[in-house]
Amino acid sequence: MNILFYIAACIAIIATLRMIIGTNAVHSLLYLIVSLLSVSVIFFLLGAPFIAALEVIIYAGAIMVLFVFVIMMLNTGSSGVKKEHELLKPSTWIGPGITSGILFGEMLYVLMHPASHPMTRAEIQPAAIGALLFSKYILIVELAAFLLAAGVIGAYHLGQKEKLSHHRYLKKEEPTI
Amino acid sequence: MTIPMEYGLLLAAILFCIGLAGVLVRRDVIFMLMSVEVMLNAAGLAFIVGGAARGSADGQVMFLFILAMAAAEVSVGLALIIQLYQKFKTLDADSASGLNG
Numbered sequence: 001m002n003i004l005f006y007i008a009a010c011i012a013i014i015a016t017l018r019m020i021i022g023t024n025a026v027h028s029l030l031y032l033i034v035s036l037l038s039v040s041v042i043f044f045l046l047g048a049p050f051i052a053a054l055e056v057i058i059y060a061g062a063i064m065v066l067f068v069f070v071i072m073m074l075n076t077g078s079s080g081v082k083k084e085h086e087l088l089k090p091s092t093w094i095g096p097g098i099t100s101g102i103l104f105g106e107m108l109y110v111l112m113h114p115a116s117h118p119m120t121r122a123e124i125q126p127a128a129i130g131a132l133l134f135s136k137y138i139l140i141v142e143l144a145a146f147l148l149a150a151g152v153i154g155a156y157h158l159g160q161k162e163k164l165s166h167h168r169y170l171k172k173e174e175p176t177i
Numbered sequence: 178m179t180i181p182m183e184y185g186l187l188l189a190a191i192l193f194c195i196g197l198a199g200v201l202v203r204r205d206v207i208f209m210l211m212s213v214e215v216m217l218n219a220a221g222l223a224f225i226v227g228g229a230a231r232g233s234a235d236g237q238v239m240f241l242f243i244l245a246m247a248a249a250e251v252s253v254g255l256a257l258i259i260q261l262y263q264k265f266k267t268l269d270a271d272s273a274s275g276l277n278g
Binding site for chain 1: 179182184185187190191192194196197198199201202203204207208210214218222225228229230232233237238242244247248250252256257258259267268269
């Protein structure tokens with residue numbers, strides 16, 4: 001069973017790296033979906049089957065479909081790939097690579113110091129999550145609802161095309177004699 | 178037999194750093210948004226690993242909130258990308274660096 005964790009972890013890392021270095025948006029998106037699916041396998045192995053299902057349905061399903069729709073709407077095609085090649089020079093990788101590498105080294109140092117804690121394989125039932133969600137964390141659930149409502153309104157407002165005139169009274173009227 | 182918790186956290190750290198490098202390197206806003214998704218997913222993985230180490234459901238509850246936040250963030254971000262493309266006819270993040278007063 002342990003080998004499954006390592007295989008899924010390797011696939012997640014490789015797919016995410018391919019996503020970062022790709023130039024075609026759709027190919028990168030498909031690699032991102034592979035990465036999310038392998039992380040979902042890891043969730044399943046860690047005893048979180050409900051979260052694994054949610055990862056597949058919401059992350060790899062709904063959110064990635066939104067990305068696909070936007071890429072289809074923008075329809076940059078091969079010109080976008082060409083532009084990406086111009087933007088993505090090898091020298092741009094130096095600074096961000098070094099800074100992220102330093103951060104990763106620090107996290108590695110912190111993680112590898114204390115004694116090892118084994119992870120339980122005990123499966124946590126969705127009923128336990130639901131009971132906790134609507135008793136202890138009820139306030140955060142309501143705040144998440146606010147956030148989602150704000151997201152819907154913001155997306156609707158930003159997504160519409162700019163109108164030339166908002167109201168007929170705000171238009172400049174021709175002087176009539 | 179069980180996997181140590183550090184390996185799970187290590188995977189989360191690796192994914193987070195890859196996403197961070199992606200946000201810093203790429204200039205196409207769609208790729209930047211996808212890298213932010215990777216970082217959020219890595220944070221959620223860290224919560225799940227912590228929950229699995231303690232055997233409690235709290236980590237999974239936190240993942241649900243991260244999921245809701247990611248959905249709201251993506252919808253607003255994609256609407257902004259559409260606006261950017263309509264105004265500047267490009268997806269380069271540097272094109273929107275000037276103020277219009």
